[in-house]
């Protein structure tokens with residue numbers, strides 16, 4: 001199959017590369033000349049484990065190419081995937097900004113030749129694919145095409161594995177011709193019997209939002225339960241095991257922490273709430289999850305303050321990890337962006353380290369943070385250490401060395417990486433989330 005991917009952001013780049021790895025011929029198009037140049041030179045603008053090797057391999061084998069020339073790429077394609085950004089609108093009302101999607105539709109339309117499926121990969125409000133179809137028809141009434149929705153469920157940091165071994169593939173479409181093309185594209189997954197869930201277009205669009213909203217709810221639920229565990233002296237990790245082994249609940253996404261972040265859950269929960277409101281409904285459980293998530297970050301600030309005897313002023317706090325999760329350099333909506341400035345404002349001295357995210361972090365965090373080379377340098381003279389992101393590098397710290405470097409003994413583990421009892425035995429004043 002000949003596939004053209006519009007947009008070389010996170011989703012476009014990973015999806016395009018993995019399709020090429022499946023054996024298809026993929027052209028990734030982007031308007032950003034600098035980015036295309038970088039990609040052609042074999043450099044990857046984002047940090048995603050395994051992606052560089054796969055890009056290099058498929059570029060060498062001539063199944064993957066990058067260009068700014070949209071017209072030629074669209075003309076030869078069996079399927080054009082749209083993977084452009086849908087950020088929250090600048091109005092701050094939670095709606096997804098569809099400017100890039102509609103712009104892409106207008107640009108694709110005149111160049112379509114022969115039958116083509118236009119596939120929405122971006123997370124878009126229900127009805128967007130139909131609007132895309134309307135735009136294409138307006139611009140090029142003679143075009144022979146169908147639209148489809150094929151939402152992605154990739155996690156940053158694990159995107160290649162998620163793509164190659166998905167739990168399911170959702171395709172929303174209305175024509176057999178489009179279905180045949182999409183089934184052909186995903187054919188390599190048949191070997192591992194990946195289920196393909198075929199729906200109408202609107203259902204596929206909504207499925208994506210519902211999946212992310214459900215996961216966000218699950219995290220907010222366990223975060224609230226963790227706070228209750230803190231109050232009652234119960235242990236949330238054992239509790240999560242106790243409920244998670246029930247197949248109806250499932251053990252994944254029951255890890256409490258400083259609140260979910262990233263480019264998806266915060267944006268998609270808000271967008272879904274707005275979609276529902278437009279249709280006269282309130283998604284009260286989603287609204288609660290969003291509120292709980294904001295409160296969780298504030299509660300983490302309080303937890304740190306309480307551990308420092310009620311005041312962070314003049315104290316040195318060492319942050320291990322800044323990104324919203326490990327194995328990414330992404331700082332979008334990372335809890336660190338809320339928690340660190342709140343402490344800095346009240347006069348704390350902040351030192352920080354992140355294995356991949358420090359360059360990005362500088363763009364999101366205020367001046368005045370001291371960035372260190374490694375975990376131990378970060379903890380030097382610290383009154384308290386806050387383990388913010390569960391990078392592997394922080395999972396087996398040399399605790400004796402850490403304690404030697406520190407001035408105090410407080411260890412606040414916002415990801416519950418360490419065992420409370422062992423930390424206490426080592427001499428730390430330890431707090432996890434829901435592990436009292």
Ligand code: UGA
Pocket residue numbers: 123152153154155156157212215219252253254255256257258259260261262263264265324325
């Ligand atoms: C999420 C979804 O997991 C993907 O399925 C989806 O495709 C993607 O959004 C998207 O819409 O593009 P991602 O944001 O990359 O993926 O990361 P997750 O692994 O889901 O983590 C999101 C946030 O939840 C992180 O801040 C993480 O620390 C937090 N989290 C996750 C918890 O606090 N506890 C958990 O148990 C799991």
